[in-house]
Amino acid sequence: MEDLFQFNGFRYNWLNVLDLAIVIFLVIQLYRLLKGSLAFNIFVGLLMVYFAYFMVELLHMPILTLILQNFINIGLIAIIIIFQPEIRKFLLVLGKKAPLSKDSFFTKLFLPDKFKSYKEEENIIDEVVTAVSHMAATSTGALIVLSNSYRVKFDTASSISLDSNINAKLLESIFCKGSPLHDGALIIVGNKILAAKVILPVSENPNLPLQVGLRHRSAVGITEHSDNLAIVVSEERGTISYAEDGTLTQDVSLEDLKSKLYEVLVEGYPG
Numbered sequence: 001m002e003d004l005f006q007f008n009g010f011r012y013n014w015l016n017v018l019d020l021a022i023v024i025f026l027v028i029q030l031y032r033l034l035k036g037s038l039a040f041n042i043f044v045g046l047l048m049v050y051f052a053y054f055m056v057e058l059l060h061m062p063i064l065t066l067i068l069q070n071f072i073n074i075g076l077i078a079i080i081i082i083f084q085p086e087i088r089k090f091l092l093v094l095g096k097k098a099p100l101s102k103d104s105f106f107t108k109l110f111l112p113d114k115f116k117s118y119k120e121e122e123n124i125i126d127e128v129v130t131a132v133s134h135m136a137a138t139s140t141g142a143l144i145v146l147s148n149s150y151r152v153k154f155d156t157a158s159s160i161s162l163d164s165n166i167n168a169k170l171l172e173s174i175f176c177k178g179s180p181l182h183d184g185a186l187i188i189v190g191n192k193i194l195a196a197k198v199i200l201p202v203s204e205n206p207n208l209p210l211q212v213g214l215r216h217r218s219a220v221g222i223t224e225h226s227d228n229l230a231i232v233v234s235e236e237r238g239t240i241s242y243a244e245d246g247t248l249t250q251d252v253s254l255e256d257l258k259s260k261l262y263e264v265l266v267e268g269y270p271g
């Protein structure tokens with residue numbers, strides 16, 4: 001293949017440029033996936049081990065080289081075990097960006113019925129935003145999880161199953177302090193409220209601000225390993241926050257919440 005350019009005595013062609021572009025794309029996706037999560041710290045730890053290995057090898061320190069080499073040899077298996085949820089998510093992101101996936105540009109271009117009316121999604125967004133605005137105004141604590149999959153995992157033993165349409169007044173009455181369903185989270189999948197009073201996994205991310213309590217931590221927890229969006233209304237401060245991909249965005253405006261819901265429900269769930 002014809003050379004594109006030369007640098008530092010090396011010749012580069014189109015394939016080398018493509019190679020580099022793919023590596024940069026993969027690293028950016030990996031960063032987006034891991035940022036703010038515990039896995040990011042583990043990833044940095046692993047990079048440090050690799051760096052230490054190269055250093056001791058360079059300095060000809062045989063015992064340390066041997067120890068670190070053995071560590072790295074089992075490292076690949078360890079990486080697969082430790083990052084199993086992230087690898088799964090990473091592959092999902094790739095699948096979603098693939099040219100023929102349902103959200104891709106090409107699919108939208110060649111399948112005009114993709115441009116269907118988003119009346120149903122818009123209605124869900126309106127109902128959720130209306131309920132959240134009323135609950136924030138009255139400092140009614142709430143935790144709402146929107147998931148794109150009926151396989152969303154939660155503790156069914158402690159929760160109450162529902163199969164209701166999404167309605168602002170219903171959401172408000174569920175989280176009303178006197179309601180027997182107000183404690184815990186409410187799960188929305190598609191256009192239905194699936195369950196209330198759900199106990200979510202609590203995030204152990206040490207990077208979350210210290211003042212963040214259990215409601216916010218469990219919102220982060222449910223988004224760490226699956227494509228969910230969790231909305232929180234703080235009972236203490238009446239503020240609105242949301243968690244996505246294990247990252248908590250606090251004190252958002254109703255407009256911010258609305259555009260996030262559009263992003264998730266109309267454009268597709270976070271990768």
Ligand SMILES: Nc1ncnc2c1ncn2[C@@H]1O[C@H](COP(=O)(O)OP(=O)(O)OP(=O)(O)O)[C@@H](O)[C@H]1O
Nearest residue numbers: 141183184185199200213214215216218234235236
């Ligand atoms: N694991 C959990 N899953 C779902 N909901 C939870 C969980 N843990 C606590 N909660 C909810 O959070 C409430 C307690 O919130 P807490 O005050 O600890 O958190 P917070 O983040 O400071 O929220 P707020 O700002 O509303 O006070 C509980 O009454 C319960 O409704």
